[in-house]
Amino acid sequence: MEFYRSHVLVCGGTPCVLEGCKGVRDALIAEVKRRGLDREVKVVETGCLGPCDLGPVIVVYPEGTLYQKVHVSDVPEIVEEHLLKGRVVTRLAGEGVQAGVVKYEEPTYLGVQERIVLRNCGTIDPESIEEYIARDGYRALAKCLTEMKPADVIEAVKKSGLVGRGGAAFPTGLKWSFTARADADQKYILCNADEGEPGTFKDRLILEGDPHSILEGMAIAGYAVGADKGFIYVRGEYVLSIERLGKAIEQAKALGLLGADIFGSGFSFDVEIRKGAGAYVCGEETALIESIEGKRGEPRVKPPYPGTEGLYGKPTVVNNVETIANVPPILLNGADWFRKFGTERCPGTKVFTLTGDINNKGLVEVPMGITLRRVIYEIGGGIPGGRGFKMAQTGGTSGGCLPKELLDVPMDYFTLPEHGSALGSGALLIMDDTHCIVDIAECFMRFFEHESCGKCTPCREGTARLHEIVAKIARGEGKPGDLELLDELGSAMQVSSLCGLGQAAPVPIKTMLRYFRDEFEAHINDRLCPTGTCGT
Amino acid sequence: MKTVEELDRIRKQAQAMTRLREGKETTRIVVGMGTCGIAAGARETLAAIMEELAKRNIQDVVVTQTGCIGLCEQEPIVDVIKPGATKVTYGKVTKEKARQIVASHIVNGQVVGEWVIASA
Ligand SMILES: Cc1cc2nc3c(=O)[nH]c(=O)nc-3n(C[C@H](O)[C@H](O)[C@H](O)COP(=O)(O)O)c2cc1C
Numbered sequence: 001m002e003f004y005r006s007h008v009l010v011c012g013g014t015p016c017v018l019e020g021c022k023g024v025r026d027a028l029i030a031e032v033k034r035r036g037l038d039r040e041v042k043v044v045e046t047g048c049l050g051p052c053d054l055g056p057v058i059v060v061y062p063e064g065t066l067y068q069k070v071h072v073s074d075v076p077e078i079v080e081e082h083l084l085k086g087r088v089v090t091r092l093a094g095e096g097v098q099a100g101v102v103k104y105e106e107p108t109y110l111g112v113q114e115r116i117v118l119r120n121c122g123t124i125d126p127e128s129i130e131e132y133i134a135r136d137g138y139r140a141l142a143k144c145l146t147e148m149k150p151a152d153v154i155e156a157v158k159k160s161g162l163v164g165r166g167g168a169a170f171p172t173g174l175k176w177s178f179t180a181r182a183d184a185d186q187k188y189i190l191c192n193a194d195e196g197e198p199g200t201f202k203d204r205l206i207l208e209g210d211p212h213s214i215l216e217g218m219a220i221a222g223y224a225v226g227a228d229k230g231f232i233y234v235r236g237e238y239v240l241s242i243e244r245l246g247k248a249i250e251q252a253k254a255l256g257l258l259g260a261d262i263f264g265s266g267f268s269f270d271v272e273i274r275k276g277a278g279a280y281v282c283g284e285e286t287a288l289i290e291s292i293e294g295k296r297g298e299p300r301v302k303p304p305y306p307g308t309e310g311l312y313g314k315p316t317v318v319n320n321v322e323t324i325a326n327v328p329p330i331l332l333n334g335a336d337w338f339r340k341f342g343t344e345r346c347p348g349t350k351v352f353t354l355t356g357d358i359n360n361k362g363l364v365e366v367p368m369g370i371t372l373r374r375v376i377y378e379i380g381g382g383i384p385g386g387r388g389f390k391m392a393q394t395g396g397t398s399g400g401c402l403p404k405e406l407l408d409v410p411m412d413y414f415t416l417p418e419h420g421s422a423l424g425s426g427a428l429l430i431m432d433d434t435h436c437i438v439d440i441a442e443c444f445m446r447f448f449e450h451e452s453c454g455k456c457t458p459c460r461e462g463t464a465r466l467h468e469i470v471a472k473i474a475r476g477e478g479k480p481g482d483l484e485l486l487d488e489l490g491s492a493m494q495v496s497s498l499c500g501l502g503q504a505a506p507v508p509i510k511t512m513l514r515y516f517r518d519e520f521e522a523h524i525n526d527r528l529c530p531t532g533t534c535g536t
Numbered sequence: 537m538k539t540v541e542e543l544d545r546i547r548k549q550a551q552a553m554t555r556l557r558e559g560k561e562t563t564r565i566v567v568g569m570g571t572c573g574i575a576a577g578a579r580e581t582l583a584a585i586m587e588e589l590a591k592r593n594i595q596d597v598v599v600t601q602t603g604c605i606g607l608c609e610q611e612p613i614v615d616v617i618k619p620g621a622t623k624v625t626y627g628k629v630t631k632e633k634a635r636q637i638v639a640s641h642i643v644n645g646q647v648v649g650e651w652v653i654a655s656a
Pocket residue numbers: 163164165166167168169170172192193194195196197280281282283284285286318319320321323324499500501
């Protein structure tokens with residue numbers, strides 16, 4: 001085996017690809033070779049390291065020095081100074097760096113982060129099954145297949161308290177037990193990687209950075225419920241995710257970690273990729289199932305739920321990417337270990353894509369129950385220009401708004417709803433006080449009107465009317481009574497829409513009305529947009 | 537894959553590839569790579585260390601470089617830092633001496649006293 005004294009990890013996540021990391025990687029390889037260091041220094045492409053906004057990002061080990069915004073023209077200096085002479089290139093090591101050394105393992109940026117889901121992202125080469133195995137990959141599957149009964153696996157997931165990270169927060173162990181109990185000749189595991197939520201890209205970066213963790217998690221789920229077939233429904237635009245998943249499936253099959261009789265246990269499991277059909281609603285589990293079956297992606301009437309009657313009418317588990325990525329570490333380390341993170345009611349971590357008016361944009365994984373204040377000011381580095389915080393939108397459009405009043409409320413799936421908000425899937429969009437609430441509401445409602453599939457009336461008509469009313473208010477044409485109408489219409493949609501799209505569409509409006517009513521009123525009564533955004 | 541032992545075997549091999557990134561405390565060999573060090577042949581010294589480690593299949597040692605420490609006439613300078621032990625600094629480390637240091641200090645734990653210029 002070759003021995004290298006230094007590894008240079010080049011982030012190959014999509015945000016960094018867009019910034020030109022491939023060119024940087026090629027230049028590094030060429031320069032290292034030109035300097036005759038190619039037998040000492042290894043250049044590795046890895047998954048998202050987190051600070052996507054600072055891309056292209058590279059990390060040099062063993063020091064763990066993180067360089068940001070690296071351009072091809074910086075490469076000779078990095079090679080000459082750092083790789084040859086051992087001196088950190090402070091200029092590229094970022095602001096606020098003391099003594100010129102940023103330890104990737106311990107910068108303030110990662111200060112309060114806990115990495116369970118992202119345990120391998122940015123540390124391993126996602127196209128190498130060996131590197132995944134080096135970090136205990138497939139050990140959880142081995143343990144399940146050789147030491148545990150399917151019922152024990154479900155019991156362990158139940159005890160861990162893991163709830164679905166796709167937005168609905170359904171207890172994962174309980175979900176699995178429905179499918180396990182169902183009597184059928186064929187069962188399926190579906191990984192929901194459609195990620196249509198605006199502003200969310202965490203599933204994408206998990207798939208790109210650690211595809212094997214999804215295959216392992218799905219195989220464990222398959223063993224637990226008695227399914228031998230899995231599908232990953234990936235958003236069609238996620239080219240790199242699809243490519244890396246494809247490679248991972250091939251590698252796992254070649255080593256016999258997917259396929260027949262895994263670990264001589266008699267259990268067999270195969271995974272196939274399906275490309276998403278492009279609509280937001282295709283992320284809804286029954287629409288997703290319709291889409292995999294080759295039909296138009298429209299939600300089904302529930303019940304029956306997929307757990308008992310899903311894909312091709314067979315019992316089917318549908319889980320989100322992040323949910324599945326939690327499964328191997330839970331099985332390997334035990335439910336008690338998992339419960340050490342997060343809160344009593346909601347153990348574990350949450351991965352967020354931090355975007356908007358925030359200094360450190362990117363991917364973060366934090367303990368469940370952390371407050372918004374800590375995320376913004378400790379991890380996110382605060383709001384640019386020292387401007388004031390206005391609100392945060394969690395979970396993309398379908399989540400809730402968190403105003404100033406909720407800055408210190410623990411963010412988890414059960415506490416936020418108590419305040420009329422929701423945690424949602426994984427977007428965390430921060431907005432400063434220059435934004436107008438009515439303008440934002442108009443933008444959200446336009447999205448729902450566009451994405452409503454039209455199958456049921458409350459949502460088809462409701463989303464259009466919500467948008468219409470809010471747009472009028474924004475234009476300064478609002479009437480007294482409009483806000484009450486929004487509230488009433490929203491409530492009707494919440495109780496009568498067929499699927500989560502129509503049920504969730506009013507949530508942002510309702511939280512905005514609850515916390516920013518005066519701004520709506522100013523638009524209606526005074527024909528005034530307090531931030532000067534709308535053309536009132 | 538039919539047995540857990542197979543997986544364990546792959547893991548052990550593969551861990552050698554990623555150990556460098558784990559940030560665990562291991563033995564470190566630090567080679568002075570200032571202009572003075574390079575002029576005195578530090579590149580060859582470092583290459584010899586790497587070769588010797590590879591030949592002996594030693595995976596749990598980290599090799600890094602550092603700048604000039606102000607003892608230019610002693611270059612190439614090599615530090616060996618074992619976890620829990622004091623740092624040992626060797627001076628005028630030629631290729632041959634470098635191989636010897638790997639063999640006795642790294643492998644056998646025997647400091648090569650006559651080449652040591654500092655120990656703290
Ligand atoms: C309109 C709509 C879009 C959705 N989009 C997604 C999505 O992109 N990804 C996802 O995991 N879940 C999405 N969901 C939630 C899924 O229906 C389902 O609850 C989830 O995949 C279950 O996985 P979990 O239990 O692991 O969270 C969506 C739901 C609705 C109503």
